[in-house]
Amino acid sequence: MRAVQVTEFGGPEVLTPVELPDPVAGPGEVLIDVERIGVNYADTHQAENSYLAPSKLPLVPGGEVVGTSGGKRVVALLNGGGGYAEKAVAPEATTFPVPDGIDDLTALSMLVQGTTAWVLLRKNAHLEPGDSVVVHAAAGGVGTVAVQLAKAWGAGRVIATASSDEKRALALELGADVAVDSRAEDMTQTLVEANDGRRVDVVLDMVGGTTTDQSIAALAPFGRLAFYGMAGRESPKPVEMRNLLGHSTTISGMWLPHVFRLPGNVFGTALTELFDLVLAGKLKAIPGGEYALSDARGAHEALRSRKTVGKLLLDPGK
DSSP: OEEEEBSSOOSGGGOEEEEOOOOOOOTTEEEEEEEEEEEOHHHHHHHHTOSSSOOOSSBOOOSEEEEEETTEEEEEEOSSOOOSBSEEEEEGGGEEEOOTTOOHHHHHIIIIIIHHHHHIIIIISOOOTTOEEEETTTTBHHHHHHHHHHHHTTOSEEEEEESSHHHHHHHHHTTOSEEEETTOSOHHHHHHHHTTTSOEEEEEEOOBHHHHHHHHHTEEEEEEEEEOOOTTOBOOOOOOGGGGGGGTOEEEEOOGGGGGGSSSOHHHHHHHHHHHHHHTTSOOOOEEEEEEGGGHHHHHHHHHTTOOOBEEEEETTO
């Protein structure tokens, strides 16, 4: 089968098209004929071995695919990679049926980015009606869903941050009440001004560095910052526990695999609710571009440039 493999850790240049033997499903697994592959920011960390879960060489990156298994259309989370290929093996427990009316782009957008936004708002931020919500990187895969969900779930004011006029316009189109430049020198002041002079209740942050530091400073009493990535590849400053008392601040982190450790089928519940919202016309996936499998490097270059919007896909037939 055609695949993309990493034999040494590094940037997009290490993604190499190769021919590999077809994978074989073991007990509790399914073999999927892949139709489209989802590209996530985590894949760029996986390729350079900077992800939370250490990578091992040789590696076929990719954690999500949509395709057919046993004649049925499914979308799946993979265990440790293997997605950048024409065929993939996934655990039965993380393989989900795709309802009629849900296309490949939407299935993959909701599988990781959608459920991430759902968990951040429901479990981390405990969103309440009327809360002001800041969505950093609002034109990205998670951001575009988070803006829509926050509005659908009763947020009082959604503040989007993005780096270009086009991205900010997209965030406004999706329901944000105001969109500000993510490159603002003083993000604390920018967010407070965007919230009509009031500190903000909720921040969803995957940027890191000074963006995180200044977002924490913008939180209102009992404000919550949910941290789920570090696209800027810079760590925020260490948080002094006593400083959390100043505004009764909550700071939490979220890594999606931990959702599977929760009692009950939280992930499945989230995905079902997201698909239902799509089918009801209340939520939509935003296309970010489709690349040939052989050009996975180009997809990673685009993603790391932070110039993309929405969801990026790979076509295993090209």
